[in-house]
Amino acid sequence: MQYNPREIEQKWQKSWADAGTYEVDMADAAKKFYCLVMFPYPSGDKLHVGHWYNYGPVDSYARYMQMKGFRVFEPFGFDSFGLPAENYAIKTGVPPKESTEKNVEYMRKQIRAIGTMYDWSKEVVTSSPEYYNWTQWVFLELYRRELAYKKKAPVNWCPKCQTVLANEQVSDGRCERCGSEVTKKELTQWFFNIKEYAEDLLQHEGLDWPEKTILMQKNWIGKSVGCDVSWEVDGHNLVLDTFTTTVDTVYGVTFVVISPEHPELKSIVTDSQRAEVEQYIEEAKKRSDIERMAEDREKTGVFTGSYVINPFNGEKVPLWVADYVLMNYGTGVVMGVPAHDQRDMDFAEKYMLKIVQSVVDEKGESFVYDDVDKYNVKGRIIDSGEFTDLPILEGREKMIEYMEKKKIGRAKIQYKLRDWLISRQRYWGAPIPIVYDPEGNAHPVPEEHLPWMLPTDVDYLPKGKAPLASSEEFVARTEKIFGKGWRPEVDTMDTFVDSSWYFLRYPNPQKEDGPFDKELVKKWLPVDMYVGGPEHACMHLLYARFIHKVLMDDKKAEPFKRLVHQGLITKDGAKMSKSKGNVVSPDEFVEKYGSDIFRMYLMFMGPFTEGGDWSDRGITGIARFADRVWNFIHGEHVGKDSDEVLRALHGAIKKASEDMEKLQFNTVLAGLMSFINVALAPGATIEAKKQFLQLLAPLAPHLAEECWEFLGENKTIFDAGWPSYDQKYLVAQEFELVVQVNGKVRAKLMVPAEVSKEDALKLALENENVKSHLEGKQMKKEIYVPGKLVNLVVS
RNA sequence: GCCCAGGUGGUGGAAUUGGUAGACACGCUAGCCUUAGGAGCUAGUGGGGCAACCCGUGAGAGUUCGAGUCUCUCCCUGGGCACCA
Numbered sequence: 046m047q048y049n050p051r052e053i054e055q056k057w058q059k060s061w062a063d064a065g066t067y068e069v070d071m072a073d074a075a076k077k078f079y080c081l082v083m084f085p086y087p088s089g090d091k092l093h094v095g096h097w098y099n100y101g102p103v104d105s106y107a108r109y110m111q112m113k114g115f116r117v118f119e120p121f122g123f124d125s126f127g128l129p130a131e132n133y134a135i136k137t138g139v140p141p142k143e144s145t146e147k148n149v150e151y152m153r154k155q156i157r158a159i160g161t162m163y164d165w166s167k168e169v170v171t172s173s174p175e176y177y178n179w180t181q182w183v184f185l186e187l188y189r190r191e192l193a194y195k196k197k198a199p200v201n202w203c204p205k206c207q208t209v210l211a212n213e214q215v216s217d218g219r220c221e222r223c224g225s226e227v228t229k230k231e232l233t234q235w236f237f238n239i240k241e242y243a244e245d246l247l248q249h250e251g252l253d254w255p256e257k258t259i260l261m262q263k264n265w266i267g268k269s270v271g272c273d274v275s276w277e278v279d280g281h282n283l284v285l286d287t288f289t290t291t292v293d294t295v296y297g298v299t300f301v302v303i304s305p306e307h308p309e310l311k312s313i314v315t316d317s318q319r320a321e322v323e324q325y326i327e328e329a330k331k332r333s334d335i336e337r338m339a340e341d342r343e344k345t346g347v348f349t350g351s352y353v354i355n356p357f358n359g360e361k362v363p364l365w366v367a368d369y370v371l372m373n374y375g376t377g378v379v380m381g382v383p384a385h386d387q388r389d390m391d392f393a394e395k396y397m398l399k400i401v402q403s404v405v406d407e408k409g410e411s412f413v414y415d416d417v418d419k420y421n422v423k424g425r426i427i428d429s430g431e432f433t434d435l436p437i438l439e440g441r442e443k444m445i446e447y448m449e450k451k452k453i454g455r456a457k458i459q460y461k462l463r464d465w466l467i468s469r470q471r472y473w474g475a476p477i478p479i480v481y482d483p484e485g486n487a488h489p490v491p492e493e494h495l496p497w498m499l500p501t502d503v504d505y506l507p508k509g510k511a512p513l514a515s516s517e518e519f520v521a522r523t524e525k526i527f528g529k530g531w532r533p534e535v536d537t538m539d540t541f542v543d544s545s546w547y548f549l550r551y552p553n554p555q556k557e558d559g560p561f562d563k564e565l566v567k568k569w570l571p572v573d574m575y576v577g578g579p580e581h582a583c584m585h586l587l588y589a590r591f592i593h594k595v596l597m598d599d600k601k602a603e604p605f606k607r608l609v610h611q612g613l614i615t616k617d618g619a620k621m622s623k624s625k626g627n628v629v630s631p632d633e634f635v636e637k638y639g640s641d642i643f644r645m646y647l648m649f650m651g652p653f654t655e656g657g658d659w660s661d662r663g664i665t666g667i668a669r670f671a672d673r674v675w676n677f678i679h680g681e682h683v684g685k686d687s688d689e690v691l692r693a694l695h696g697a698i699k700k701a702s703e704d705m706e707k708l709q710f711n712t713v714l715a716g717l718m719s720f721i722n723v724a725l726a727p728g729a730t731i732e733a734k735k736q737f738l739q740l741l742a743p744l745a746p747h748l749a750e751e752c753w754e755f756l757g758e759n760k761t762i763f764d765a766g767w768p769s770y771d772q773k774y775l776v777a778q779e780f781e782l783v784v785q786v787n788g789k790v791r792a793k794l795m796v797p798a799e800v801s802k803e804d805a806l807k808l809a810l811e812n813e814n815v816k817s818h819l820e821g822k823q824m825k826k827e828i829y830v831p832g833k834l835v836n837l838v839v840s
Numbered sequence: 841g842c843c844c845a846g847g848u849g850g851u852g853g854a855a856u857u858g859g860u861a862g863a864c865a866c867g868c869u870a871g872c873c874u875u876a877g878g879a880g881c882u883a884g885u886g887g888g889g890c891a892a893c894c895c896g897u898g899a900g901a902g903u904u905c906g907a908g909u910c911u912c913u914c915c916c917u918g919g920g921c922a923c924c925a
Contacts, residue, residue, distance in 0.1 A: 086925050128924060200923075211923040257844055261920075264843050335921065338841065373922095462922095469923065540925065580919060582844080613919070620919085638878075649865070651853055655846080656918095663852060663866040668878045670865085712854070715864035722864090783860045788906045790860055817892095828905055833859055838905045 048675035050639025053751040058160050066761065067162040069118045071552050074568035078115035080107040081548055081605075083577030083585070084122040084169075087148035088129055090628045092155040093621050094647070094659055095614040097631045101644035102611070102653050102710050103576045104161040108743035109705045111162070112767040118569060119162045120551040122169035123149050126177075126540045128211055131473040131512075134505040141473040142501075145172055155632065160640050160746055169554045171543035177475035178496035179550065179560035180543050184467075184478055185489050187595060192238045195487065198466055199306070202230035208507030209470040218331050229330040234468035234536065235477060239591045243268070243460045245600040246590055253607040255654075258582045265583040267461025272445050274380065274454040276301055276353035278313055279361055285309070285353060288375040288459050291385070291414055292448075293440045296429035297403030299393060300381040301353050302346065302365050305329040306372035313364065315350025322347050322366055329368040337368045344369060344392045356453035357444075358430060367392065373463055387413050403429050404437055465588065467539040472505055472512035474537030480523050483530035494526060499537075511535040544585055545592040548572055548604060560596075571606045579610040609708060612656020621659075629659050641745035642667050648710035648744060670714075671748060673721050674741065678752040683728045691774045693723040694733050698770035701740045710744065717741060731756055736768045783834035784809040786818040802829045809835045 061067060082103050085096055104119065111117045130141035130148075137144075149170060156163070169176055187193040201210040203220040209230075214221045239246075243266050249259045271290035278285060287301060303310055305326045314322045325347045329337070336342065346367030353364050362381075369388065370379050383393035384402040390413070393400055406412045406424040426432050426440040435443060448454030468477065478490035478497040490497050500516035513519055513535035523533040550556075552565035577585075586608070593604040613620065616627035634643045646667040651657050686694070700716035717740060724733070735756055742749035742762045753762040777798055782805060784792040792812040796805060806827055809815055815837070822839035829835050 083925090088925090124925070209923075212921095213924045215923095261844055265921085267843095335841080338921095342841075466922080471923085539923075544925080578919085578925095579845080581925080583920065584922065585925080615918080618917080622924090642878090649852085655853095657852075660852075660866095665878050666852095666865045669880095672878085711852090712864080715854075718864055781860080785860085785906075788859095788904095793860070826905060828859090830859055834906095836859080836905055 046679060048672055048748075050641060050671070050747070051636075054158075054160060054640050054747040057747045057750045058157065061160075061761075066763075067119070067164050068166050069116065069164050071118070071565050071569070073116060074565075076115050077569055077573070078107070078110045078117045079569050079572045079574075080110065080117055080119045081551075081572045081575045082121070083575070083581065084124045084544070084547065085152065086127055086129070087123045087125050087145055087152050088623070089133060089144065089148060090621075090623045091148065092152050092631060093614075094629045094631050094634075095621055096156075097159065097643065098614045098647045098650075098656065099576065099578075099611045100156065100161060101159055101640075102648050102708065103574075104159065104163075105644070105648065105710060105743040105746075106574070106705065106708060107162050108746060108763060109767070111763050112739065112742065112765065114766070117162060118167075118552075119164060120167040120169075121156065121161075121163040121165070122547060122551070122554075123152070123171065124540065124544050124547075125149060125170050125172040126474045126537075126543055128213075128471065128473070131471055131505060134472070135507070138505075140501070141505075142172070145473075158635050158640055159644065167551050167554050169547055169550050171475075171540070171547065172473070174496040174498060175557075176547075176550065176554075177499075177543070180475045180538065180546070181478040181490070181495050181497055182492065182560050183542065183546055183592065183596070184475075184538065185492065187237055188479075188489050190595065192241060192595060193235060193467075194238065195233050195235055197231050198234050198236075199229040199231055200234075200470070201227050203227055206507050207509035212333070215333070218333070226331060232468070232470070234466055235479075235534075237465040237467055237591075239465045239587070240460055240462055242591050242594060242600065243462050245594060246462075246587060248601070252603060252605070254605075255608065255610060258579070258586070258608060258610065261582045262587060265462065265587065269459050269461075270456075271459060272448065272454055272456045273376065274448065275356055275452075276378075276380075277356070278364070279352040279354055281313060281351070283309060283313070285364075285378045286376045286454075287378045287380045288457060289380055290459075291382075291404075291441075292444045292454075293426050293429075293432075293437050294382040294385045294403050294414075295355070295357050295380065295444065296426075296432075297382045297384045297401045298355055298360075298362055298380045299383060299399040299401055300363050300365055300389075302367045302370050302379050302381055302392070303349065304370040304372040304377040305366055305368055307366075307377045310349070310366060313349055313351045314366075318348055318350035322349060325366060325368075332368060334371055334373075337371065344388065344395055346392060346396065348396075356448070356451070363398070365392075365396070374461060375459055384411060385414050401428075403427060462587075465539075465541075465591075467542055468536040469539055470511040470535075471537055472499075472503055474540060475499070475543065476513065477534045477536050477538055479534040480527050481532045481534065482527070487534070488527070498522075511537075513537065541585060541588050542592075545588040546596065548575075548589070549593070549596065571604050574607045574609060575605040576609045576611055578613060580613075582610075610654055612652070612654055614656050614659050616659045618658060634661065634664065638664060638668055639747070641748045642671050645671070645714060645744050649714045651711055653708045653710055667714075670718055670721065671745065673725055674745075674748065675752070677721055677725050677729070678734055678738070678755060680725075681728045682731050682734070684730065686730050686733050687727055688774075690724045690727060690729050690733060693720045694729075694736060695770040695774040696720070697740060698736065698768050699775065702767070702770070705743070713740075714744065717744075735765075738762060739765055739768050780832055782808070784812060784815050785834060785836040786815060787838060788836060791815050791818050798832075802831075805829055805835055809837065 082100055107117045107119045125145050130145045133144050134141045201215050203210050203225055205223045205225040215227050218227055220227055247266055269290045272292050273286040273288050276285045346365045349364045349366055351364045352361040381389040383390040383400040402411050404426050424437050426435050432440050445456050476497050476499055479487050500519040502516050502518050503512045504515040519533050523531050549561040549566055552569045553562035556562050594600050594602050619625055621628045646664045697716045697720040701713045704713045738749045738752050749762050779795045782794045782796045792815050794808055824839050826838040
């Protein structure tokens with residue numbers, strides 16, 4: 046009999062589905078394991094090998110947990126709102142609903158071919174009214190808690206296409222579609238007040254997350270402790286606040302810089318400078334924040350003609366406008382201290398502004414603050430009035446006290462984290478459940494009108510307004526319910542809102558009277574293992590934590606206990622995307638080799654968390670392995686296993702048990718291959734074969750299930766438990782002692798396992814080659830590492 | 841520019857966390873088997889050298905009896921930077 050993957054895979058997938066094997070009884074959550082992969086966006090590219098690389102190994106881990114006796118809940122769904130479907134609609138006229146449903150349908154089929162444990166009865170699709178009903182509920186809940194508010198914020202605007210552009214649609218400041226220069230447009234938009242939770246989001250206690258992700262989130266939130274200093278604008282009845290973490294340098298301020306977007310800027314500019322400043326503002330609109338903050342870029346700026354007064358020494362310093370100051374961080378005004386800040390120095394040198402030193406380090410030398418020592422500097426303040434000679438940190442405190450007393454400033458904690466802008470001037474998203482009365486006041490749509498249906502009579506083509514504004518039905522519906530002159534909000538929600546709570550929906554996605562089943566959520570949350578790409582470290586993962594804290598009414602609640610990032614699979618070094626035309630489909634490989642071999646190959650490619658560049662070179666090695674496994678199982682059953690086979694088997698059990706925990710599937714497979722290399726020729730007992738199959742089962746579920754049955758078992762292998770190894774087979778009688786002279790290997794000797802240091806050294810010194818390297822040398826030191834090596838240090 | 845990773849044979853990668861660098865595979869070479877499609881089996885395979893040996897984990901320095909692993913500097917590649925998700 047030959048190994049025929051396609052036949053047995055169909056057989057077992059059908060068998061599992063018919064038996065309802067993976068439909069979880071949610072009522073029983075004792076020893077639960079909630080295993081979650083980030084749900085995909087159903088793009089027109091369909092599934093690519095990167096998806097498989099994620100889902101296959103995670104399912105293998107879930108199967109391993111099942112074998113360890115856990116009740117595994119592994120749900121799946123689709124994050125199906127989003128820009129690509131809308132762009133496709135603009136291009137082809139196919140309604141997003143239609144193309145999305147088609148893509149979802151196709152991807153479901155592709156995913157089923159993997160043979161995962163997904164509980165399809167719990168699937169969620171975010172673009173379905175049954176789901177977005179509750180996304181809207183989430184919005185209303187935040188609104189109720191005063192965590193949703195409106196304010197003006199700029200969007201990328203293409204004047205020619207008359208539409209808002211995503212950052213992705215802007216390249217080099219130009220519209221991707223028509224090439225026109227992109228400008229900024231101010232729109233009133235909805236925000237979630239995530240900053241309210243900044244301090245709680247900085248806490249990651251008890252979470253089994255990658256260090257780097259925690260670090261990235263911390264940097265993203267960007268807490269800095271400092272103060273606001275108030276500067277009176279000379280000749281105006283106006284005060285500008287500057288935020289600084291280094292108020293100790295305030296006597297070194299020789300200019301102050303205001304952001305081009307600052308609302309007070311126009312009232313401050315003098316007539317003689319007006320033309321120049323206005324032109325500068327226009328230029329700044331064309332640049333992205335990233336570009337503006339880049340430190341290697343030539344600093345630009347324009348004098349406003351006005352002066353501000355240093356509240357510490359009364360000195361008048363010029364007020365400049367420059368685009369390296371961003372309105373959305375801090376106050377939009379910064380103090381310029383060229384002596385202690387490189388960027389300020391560049392600016393001062395370019396525009397020939399004064400430079401004044403105000404702090405020095407321990408050695409009395411001038412220094413520039415950088416991020417590393419911003420909060421922990423030693424040195425003292427100089428030439429700073431009554432604060433002169435104070436140590437820097439003490440000086441800061443004194444200065445803040447002084448400001449607070451004189452009401453010219455105050456201590457302040459500043460976060461880089463910005464509030465979450467959730468308004469999108471797009472069609473394919475959940476409508477924001479808000480209506481406006483004839484006076485333009487916002488009112489929440491009452492819950493009984495949810496889902497606040499996304500209208501279908503819309504024009505997807507950009508016409509200068511949000512697509513929903515073109516729906517007659519939408520307005521008619523609003524007037525019918527709320528009264529004449531009432532208008533619906535026409536923006537939809539950021540798709541990150543959809544994905545910020547879906548893990549709460551999974552335990553009972555059919556629930557009709559609430560977003561999630563509180564009882565089940567209490568039992569099943571937190572998610573025990575959450576797996577997704579590292580690109581989500583700062584956005585999705587912060588949003589989900591935030592929404593979870595809000596909905597659970599517990600600022601300490603965390604949704605994801607263990608977090609793992611699968612590596613990225615690239616093609617020729619680049620991220621796979623349709624626009625680059627480098628998407629690799631898994632279908633042909635599954636067709637040719639079957640799911641088990643393809644899945645094992647993806648696992649064998651390298652460490653799960655590292656990913657790599659796609660190549661199918663090497664898949665044949667896995668195919669050979671699968672054949673050898675088949676032949677091994679179907680070969681003669683021997684009556685007794687040799688010591689060698691037993692040692693190999695228990696070594697493989699040990700390796701698999703340890704490495705599965707770390708998701709190091711590649712080395713688990715290497716261990717299984719080593720076993721097969723040892724056991725294939727001599728054969729093994731049925732018992733040994735079964736134990737081996739149990740190790741293989743998570744990695745090649747269909748193959749293992751088929752072989753399990755062949756060996757006479759009639760229940761699924763996934764209920765057979767996980768084997769444990771017996772140490773007695775692993776302790777060697779002898780080991781290879783490495784003998785080094787001055788750190789270089791000069792001999793390898795087989796010695797008894799429990800050799801003493803004296804005996805080991807004696808044996809080492811008897812070796813001819815070692816002797817020759819010691820000749821004429823003086824012994825200085827003898828290093829003995831038990832079970833490993835001897836190092837003879839001579840001179 | 842800023843934040844975060846990562847650079848090991850011809851290739852993917854392994855290395856008990858400071859102790860034999862290259863496990864397990866791919867590829868390649870030679871031989872066997874008379875050989876229908878992912879052939880199989882055996883042996884070899886980091887570089888140099890006849891050899892003893894020498895050199896080798898992006899580059900350079902440092903710590904150490906001993907460094908792929910720790911420290912510093914530099915170079916390169918990837919991810920993210922708030923409207924792709």
